[in-house]
Amino acid sequence: MSVRDNAGQMRESATEVLDEIRQLKESLGGNVLIAAHHYQREEIVRMADAVGDSYRLAVIASESDADVIIMCGVRFMAESAAILARSDQRVLLPDFDAGCPMADMTTRVAAERALDAIKEQTGTEAVPLTYMNSWADLKALTGERGGSICTSGNAKKIMAHYLDAGKNILFMPDRNLGINTARALGVPDHEIALVSAQGEVSADCAGKRIFLWDGFCPVHREFTAEQTAVLRVTHPDIQIMVHPECTEDVVASSDAAASTEGMARDIERAGAGAVLGVGTEYRFVERMIREYPDRTIVPLHTAYCSDMDLIAPEKLLQVLRGVAGGDTDRFLVTIDDQGREDARRALAQMIAITENS
Ligand code: SF4
Structure with a gap:
């Protein structure tokens, strides 16, 4: 169903957008790899062929045979993929405003x-x-x-x-x-x-x-040692893991510091019944809570990255339509040869x- 937005324009419903993404993905087949960072929206993660942190995504992109890599993440991730990509591969970014304050x-x-x-x-x-x-x-x-x-x-x-x-x-x-x-x-x-x-x-x-x-x-600076102290009172058996982009006192007050990839691994290994405090971007924590209902996973705080959030399903759909129609220039990430x-x-x-x- 199409709906009219506040500006009076016709827009597709969320279901229509996701259905078309699925159809285009299927018709484009192995020519396109959709890679998504752990901090992406859930709908994007579900549409992705590969999910990882910035390092893992660069490795995945470098090993992919696809002609086109769509990077659902922020600009430096797409740049890293373009640096490592073959010269005949195209790396596309759904929104060039997805930057990174750091x-x-x-x-x-x-x-x-x-x-x-x-x-x-x-x-x-x-x-x-x-x-x-x-x-x-x-x-x-x-x-x-x-x-x-x-x-x-x-x-x-x-x-x-x-x-x-x-x-x-x-x-x-x-x-x-x-x-x-x-x-x-x-x-x-x-x-x-x-x-x-x-x-x-x-x-x-x-x-x-x-x-x-x-x-x-700025996202990881929202975490504080006070938040870890509160969790230790409310959940006495808790093991707290935080990202090393958190400040020194937050890391010192935690049990471990790990990349998102490392956290995902540690959460899996912790096993049923584990009580885990997690200090990183909330979309990742939310997904871990959904994927591991037999563990108690508690965020230190709900902090979102607004740049990661820019990659909406509608934007992914525009890129896929561009690929299908042979019109990808406005999404293309380029690095000059020497810089590369x-x-x-x-x-x-x-x-x-x-x-x-
Ligand atoms: S969470 Fe957002 S602001 Fe922080 S380093 Fe990652 S992209 Fe940059």
């Missing part, structure tokens, strides 16, 4: 300024270690300067690799993942310095080994360090 907090220009300032202050080059949640030009700079990308799942291994090699590290853009990883490696406070969002470094850099960009995820090559190098470095150490 990725916006580090520009390439400011990162170059910080790398220069660290060299000037310390006398040695710092190696850039850049979180997957960043724009393609920052990933390219990372590759150009001999650095590596990392994810919340492998940040510890890669940071340890560079520290063991005697390198100073510029960690971008997430200060919380940086400090939580440094803490897990036992790096003392006096070896850690903060870098401003403009790329300014304090004049006193003596003995510093890790330089943390002052960026953060440099960013690929930084991603390859991540895989090499993760696999070999």
Whole structure:
């Protein structure tokens, strides 16, 4: 049934939209892969061929034979897929407004300024270690300067690799993942310095080994240690897991810090009867509650990512119609050749360090 919206335009009902998505998916067959992040709306997750966190989605996209990859997530995820895709594959994003405030907090220009300032202050080059949640030009700079990308799942291994090699590290853009990883490696406070969002470094850099960009995820900053304390009172047997993009005190007050992929695995392994507190984006927690009715799964707080939320079923349908009609230019994610090559190098470095150490 079509309905008239407030502006008086005819719109398809939610059921019609989902039915057409299913039909188009079926007719396009294996030529199209729909990939969805864990924080996507439930209707999108149900339509997806693959679901994962940003790292897993990049790997899935890189291994796919499909001609077209539709990335239901935010722009940096689509960029990562485009960096790793074959040259004859197209990566499409349903809404280019789906950005990421944390990725916006580090520009390439400011990162170059910080790398220069660290060299000037310390006398040695710092190696850039850049979180997957960043724009393609920052990933390219990372590759150009001999650095590596990392994810919340492998940040510890890669940071340890560079520290063991005697390198100073510029960690971008997430200060919380940086400090939580440094803490897990036992790096003392006096070896850690903060870098401003403009790329300014304090004049006193003596003995510093890790330089943390002052960026953060606004969604994960909504979680507090008070919320974990409340859950421990209301559910005395609770095991609390949070994302390492949460602040240091939230991680310290929890039982474990893990990527969404890691949380999904831990929730599955916890078994029937487990009581689990989860601190990450609420759409993921909601889905875990639905998928595991025999566990008690309690959110620390209901925090939504408004950028992830932009990918509505109607937008996915528009992309699929575009693919079926041969009109995909407005959804196409492009990376220039040099940037792609440099960013690929930084991603390859991540895989090499993760696999070999
Ligand atoms: S959850 Fe945070 S890091 Fe992820 S896309 Fe949203 S704002 Fe960015």
